[in-house]
Each structure stands twice: as C-alpha cells, then as structure tokens.
Amino acid sequence: MEPTAGKQEPVTDEADPRWQEPASEAAVVHPRAPTPRMPEKKRWRPSNLILRLITAVILIPPLIWACYAGGMPYVGVVIAIIFVAINEFYDFISQKGAAPHRLLGTVAAAALPLIVFIGDAFYATSFMTAVLLGVMILQLTKAEIRESIASVSATFFGVFYVGWLLSHAVSVRFIHSDLTRRYGEVQTAGIDPEIGFFFMLLCLTAAVLCDTGAYFVGRRYGRHRLAPAISPNKTVEGALGGIVLGALGAVAAKLVFDYLVPGQLSKDFPLLVAAIFGVVVAAMAILGDLVESLLKRDAHLKDAGAILPGVGGVLDRIDSALLAIPVMYYLLLAYYYVHFMA
Incomplete structure (x- = not known):
C-alpha cells in the first residue's frame, strides 16, 4: 500500500535534546553540597561598665595625688583637663555651624585656673570681661559677617562653660587663702x-x-x-x-x-x-x-x-x-x- 498522503516521516535533529540519548549516570554532574563553616569564636569584649571602672582606677589615684600636693602640680592638672575639654566642646559645637575662635578661647580658658591661683575670683571676673571684649574685637576683623553671633557666642560660652566653671576647682582647693583675704x-x-x-x-x-x-x-x-x-x-x-x-x-x-x-x-x-x-x-x-x-x-x-x-x-x-x-x-x-x- 502507498503511504497515506500527507503523512510525514519523523525527522531527527541531533541538536534537539528530545532526540539525544540520555547521558550516562557517571557523566551527570551533581551540584556539590556547600562545605559547612566552622562557627566563629566570639571575641570577648569588655562591657562599657568594665571600661569605665578601668579608666577610673587608672585616673583617680594621680588626680588625688595632685589634689593633695596642691600648688602648681594641681593647677597644672586642672589646666590640662580644661585644655582637652574645651577643644572637645569646640569640636562638637562646630557641627552646628558655629565657627568659634578656637585659639583665643582655648588660651583664655586654660589661663583661668592660673589667674585664680595667683590672684583671686576678682581677677578672674575681670579677665572674663577682657575675654568677651577680645572675642568681639577679633570678630570685627573677620571679612565674613554671616554667623557672627554664633561665632562670638560659641567662643565665649566655651570659655565660661569649661574654663570659668572648672577654675572653681582651684578656688575650692585653696579656700583657706580666700577666706584669709576676706576675714x-x-x-x-x-x-x-x-x-x-x-x-x-x-x-x-x-x-x-x-x-x-x-x-x-x-x-x-x-x-x-x-x-x-x-x-x-x-x-x-x-x-x-x-x-x-x-x-x-x-x-x-x-x-x-x-x-x-x-x-x-x-x-x-x-x-x-x-x-x-x-x-x-x-x-x-x-x-x-x-x-x-x-x-x-x-x-x-x-x-x-x-x-x-x-x-x-x-x-x-x-x-x-x-x-x-x-x-x-x-x-x-x-x-x-x-x-x-x-
């Protein structure tokens, strides 16, 4: 019999995967399971409280010694603390857009304990007046007018907040001399x-x-x-x-x-x-x-x-x-x- 009209013989295509023979089992590549990682050991880190205690143990004895010794060693410690603290203050207040006169403010604040030690509270008050005048005069020499209020205020407040307030540590330590002058x-x-x-x-x-x-x-x-x-x-x-x-x-x-x-x-x-x-x-x-x-x-x-x-x-x-x-x-x-x- 003649083949039925219209019936086509199947055509194989080697590129067609349907006509390819399955690969042998040895040739099949199976994905490798990930190698399990060893758990990392947690590093011990001291807590914030422990760090605070360690810092206190290191710093308190020399501070007590300086306070006991009195005189210039004590005044020098107060000046050093003020020097670091006022620069920290000027650093973070600058982030608010203020531009304090850092050199003038730092020198003025650090000088206050020495002035209190040599003189008394009256000299320190007079010095603060001179600092305020100096800050305003310095601001007048600047070509930039914008933010003048912020600059003057930040500079003087830093001297007052850090230098003036902490200079009372000298006044308290040498209170006997103060009382003798008064009474x-x-x-x-x-x-x-x-x-x-x-x-x-x-x-x-x-x-x-x-x-x-x-x-x-x-x-x-x-x-x-x-x-x-x-x-x-x-x-x-x-x-x-x-x-x-x-x-x-x-x-x-x-x-x-x-x-x-x-x-x-x-x-x-x-x-x-x-x-x-x-x-x-x-x-x-x-x-x-x-x-x-x-x-x-x-x-x-x-x-x-x-x-x-x-x-x-x-x-x-x-x-x-x-x-x-x-x-x-x-x-x-x-x-x-x-x-x-x-």
Missing part, C-alpha cells in the same frame, strides 16, 4: 591651711558616687523618666538614688578625714553639714550631666570625644563636676560667712 588671719587661724583638699575630696566623692548610684539604681528600679527629651535613660528613681549615695559619700569623706586628721573638722564642720553639702553637690552633678546631654543632643552626638575608654571624652567625664564644684565653692563662702559672723 583676716585672726579669724582663719583655727582652720587647717590644707582644708581645701578635704572639700575637694568631699565634692568629688559626692559627685562620683551620685553618678554611680544613679546608674545602678536607675537600671534596677527606674520607672519614671527624668528628662526623656534630653536623656531618655535617666530616671527619677536613679536621680534620687544618686543623691542619697552622694550624701552618704560626703559623710564618709568627712569621717575618713576626721580619722586621718583628728579634730580638724569635728567642731566647725559637723556630719549634718557634710550630708547637706553632699545632697546639694549631688543634685548639681545630675544637673550638670543633663546640661551636657542637652548640648550633645542638639549636636546629634552621643559622646563629646573618645579619649577615655568606656566614658567618651574628658568633657563627658567632668560634666557633673562643672556645676558641682562652683556650687560647692559658693556654699563654702556662705557657710563660713555665717560661721564667722555668728
């Missing part, structure tokens, strides 16, 4: 000439323990935020715990000093007064911390610097002291005024 040698004859060392010890103990107490009490019992827009992690409970611990620290400093130097403070500076000073200083320490947090938040910064592990910058470490020390000085002036006038 005469007869009135101050019964006061130990090195009494300023005790007052600095009391102030710093209250401020540091307040910071420590606020941290731990806040973490454990903190429920109500103290200033959520400025520092969300700070709580009312933490602040109260810090103030209580700061007051206890001031009392402890008084007891330790009385033990080491019997009879020097027992009569004129009782425990109750030490506790009151501790409460006020601790409250000012919290306020000083909040002030710096406000400035950093405005500049969108977490830390003012990175020189101190676990802490940040020098300004981050001394922020509480910037208000606590000046208030301590004026409390002492008021206390001794009442004491001598009574």
